[in-house]
Amino acid sequence: MSSTRAGRRWLEPGQWRQQLTVPQFTVVTGVLVIAVGTLVMATPLCSRADVGLWEALFTVTSAITVTGLSIIDVGQDLTLFGQLVLAALIITGGLGLMAITTFLQGFVQGHGGLRTRLDRGRALDEFGVGGIGPTFNRILITGSCVMAAGTAVLYSFGFADISNPLERLWASLFHAISAYNNAGFGLWSDSLVRYRDNAVVNGVIAVLIVTGGLGWRVVNDLWGSRRRLLRRWRHGLGLQLLNLHTRLVLRSSLILILVGALGLLFTEQFAIGGVIAPLDVAEKLQVTLFQSITARTAGFNTVVFSTATFSDAGLLLLIMLMFIGASPGSTGGGIKTTTFATLMGATRSTLQGREQVVIHQRQIPATVVLRAIGVTIASLIFVLLMALVLGLGASSTGAPGSSEFSFLERLFTCMSAFGTVGLDLGVTSQLNRWGQLVLMVGMFVGRLGILLLLSALYGSRPQPRVGYPREELYI
Numbered sequence: 001m002s003s004t005r006a007g008r009r010w011l012e013p014g015q016w017r018q019q020l021t022v023p024q025f026t027v028v029t030g031v032l033v034i035a036v037g038t039l040v041m042a043t044p045l046c047s048r049a050d051v052g053l054w055e056a057l058f059t060v061t062s063a064i065t066v067t068g069l070s071i072i073d074v075g076q077d078l079t080l081f082g083q084l085v086l087a088a089l090i091i092t093g094g095l096g097l098m099a100i101t102t103f104l105q106g107f108v109q110g111h112g113g114l115r116t117r118l119d120r121g122r123a124l125d126e127f128g129v130g131g132i133g134p135t136f137n138r139i140l141i142t143g144s145c146v147m148a149a150g151t152a153v154l155y156s157f158g159f160a161d162i163s164n165p166l167e168r169l170w171a172s173l174f175h176a177i178s179a180y181n182n183a184g185f186g187l188w189s190d191s192l193v194r195y196r197d198n199a200v201v202n203g204v205i206a207v208l209i210v211t212g213g214l215g216w217r218v219v220n221d222l223w224g225s226r227r228r229l230l231r232r233w234r235h236g237l238g239l240q241l242l243n244l245h246t247r248l249v250l251r252s253s254l255i256l257i258l259v260g261a262l263g264l265l266f267t268e269q270f271a272i273g274g275v276i277a278p279l280d281v282a283e284k285l286q287v288t289l290f291q292s293i294t295a296r297t298a299g300f301n302t303v304v305f306s307t308a309t310f311s312d313a314g315l316l317l318l319i320m321l322m323f324i325g326a327s328p329g330s331t332g333g334g335i336k337t338t339t340f341a342t343l344m345g346a347t348r349s350t351l352q353g354r355e356q357v358v359i360h361q362r363q364i365p366a367t368v369v370l371r372a373i374g375v376t377i378a379s380l381i382f383v384l385l386m387a388l389v390l391g392l393g394a395s396s397t398g399a400p401g402s403s404e405f406s407f408l409e410r411l412f413t414c415m416s417a418f419g420t421v422g423l424d425l426g427v428t429s430q431l432n433r434w435g436q437l438v439l440m441v442g443m444f445v446g447r448l449g450i451l452l453l454l455s456a457l458y459g460s461r462p463q464p465r466v467g468y469p470r471e472e473l474y475i
Contacts, residue, residue: 023455026448034060034444037089046082047072054433061440063089065447066331068184068299068422069413069439071429075187080170086185087177093447094181094212094331095143139216143180143331150176150208158201179208182332184299184422196302197283202290209298210257213326214249221246244362245338249327252337256324260292261285263317271311275303295321297332299422306425307409315412315425322419323379333420333446335379342372371451378450379418386414386442390435405430413439418446 034057041047041056051059055072062069063086072078078086154172162168171187178185186192195201211219221242242250265288268274276284287303294300295318303309310318325334345359346369357364387410405413405427413427417439428439445453 023452026452030064030444030448033089033092034064037064037085040085041078041082046079046085048077048079051077054436058436058440059086060089061443062422063183063185064093065420065443066090066094066181066183066297066333067417067420067443067447068178069417069424069428069443070185070422071436073189074185075189083170083174083187087174090177090181090183090185091143094177094183095139138220142216142219143212146208146211147173147176147180150180150204153204154201158195158198158204175205176208179205179298179300180212180331182209182212182297182299182326182330182420184294186300190304191301193302193304196287199286202286202302205298205300206290206293209293209300210253212331213297214253215327215329217329218246218249218327244360245328247360248338248341252341253327256296256321256337256340257289257292260295260317260321261289264288264291264314267311267314267317271314273308274311274314275309291318292321295421295423296324297322297326297334297419297421299416301423305423307406312408315408318423319412319415322415322421322423323383325419325421333418335375339372339375342369343376346372375449375451378454382445382450383411383414383418383442386418386438387411390414390431390438414442417442420446 037060038053038057041060042051042053047056051072055077058069058071059074061067074083074086151169151172154176155169159168159171162171174185174187177183184191188194192201192205265276265284268276268288269284271277276287279287290300290302307315323334324340325336326332327337341359342357342364345364346357349357357366357369387407390410390413391407409425409427412423412425415421416423420443428436431439
């Protein structure tokens with residue numbers, strides 16, 4: 001009797017919308033946006049004749065997940081309107097797919113109790129129970145200001161070689177949008193290789209990538225504390241005014257950028273036929289620094305990427321950077337810098353014999369440490385499963401010039417998709433549809449986050465009230 005009533009309630013019009021949790025609503029909304037975007041992108045208004053439904057689906061999925069992997073030439077295969085649609089999709093995914101869907105859920109579900117607001121806050125990576133409106137406004141305003149500034153500098157000084165003012169303006173705006181949202185899409189088939197020696201283009205794109213990868217919360221904290229920071233910076237106490245999240249993000253990001261740049265400089269300098277070997281010192285520093293920044297979820301490249309131009313050690317270093325990714329609440333992917341910092345803090349505390357994880361004289365809750373471990377292990381398993389599935393059977397199209405791929409190539413491509421990076425060794429376009437489907441699933445899961453996806457599948461479960469006896473294990 002009760003099951004029959006429950007079934008009737010479920011079938012009532014609009015009742016299913018009330019039953020969706022925030023993670024489930026986010027997944028459904030993401031799928032719907034990709035479906036609608038695919039139908040629009042496949043029309044002659046957006047693309048040339050060579051772009052079918054499959055190519056449109058892959059491109060839209062890559063745009064919504066701000067990845068940048070592509071099986072078409074954006075500048076040649078898409079019309080100007082198609083490029084505008086692509087930029088709009090990048091903004092939709094980059095400025096917060098979860099923020100937008102959480103905002104829309106308020107209208108769909110129509111209730112705003114404390115539990116719902118907390119649920120929305122968790123989906124947005126937000127602390128506290130504030131409404132979604134002010135948060136979304138801050139995200140939008142911050143992103144718009146940064147992208148506008150980047151566009152102005154690129155137009156005035158970066159893409160000065162483009163003589164047509166309208167073409168230069170569109171190139172500046174599109175690449176500013178793509179860079180800030182860590183998407184990695186470019187209007188040229190060689191990405192930014194032609195601007196390898198252009199310090200302005202390299203610098204502006206790198207700043208946009210880093211700003212978008214820090215997350216709106218960090219930018220907000222820095223902007224809100226700017227006066228006190230300037231007053232106390234001379235005494236070396238500036239960073240103490242910032243919250244722990246901001247300090248961890250800034251220090252982790254700086255360390256990862258420097259370690260990545262120095263690591264690539266070391267691995268590629270001594271590699272046989274290395275891509276930076278013929279460059280002068282200034283160019284080597286510029287290339288390695290740019291690629292270290294872009295490897296953590298942006299996907300632009302100023303040198304040709306392939307197994308022939310990069311050493312295995314360099315590719316492995318890039319894989320690790322892609323796995324860590326950007327920061328929470330940002331336009332990037334990966335397991336996040338704070339997750340990596342928490343794991344490093346837990347390792348240090350273990351080696352020091354501490355029972356609590358302490359970072360910058362602050363104790364990290366056990367639940368945060370467990371979440372960091374869960375995210376890391378689940379993400380690693382998922383990427384390895386992607387590489388395993390990609391290796392089942394023939395993965396290339398079989399077209400002339402295509403070949404089967406090594407495990408390193410498959411792992412690099414899968415990590416690039418899951419981390420929403422977009423760096424490619426020339427593998428993506430040679431994959432058959434099965435392989436490209438694996439990458440699309442990886443991009444979608446990587447953008448939403450492994451824990452949010454699991455929460456959407458299994459729902460939230462109440463905490464058990466039963467305690468269990470403790471027992472030691474040998475580690």
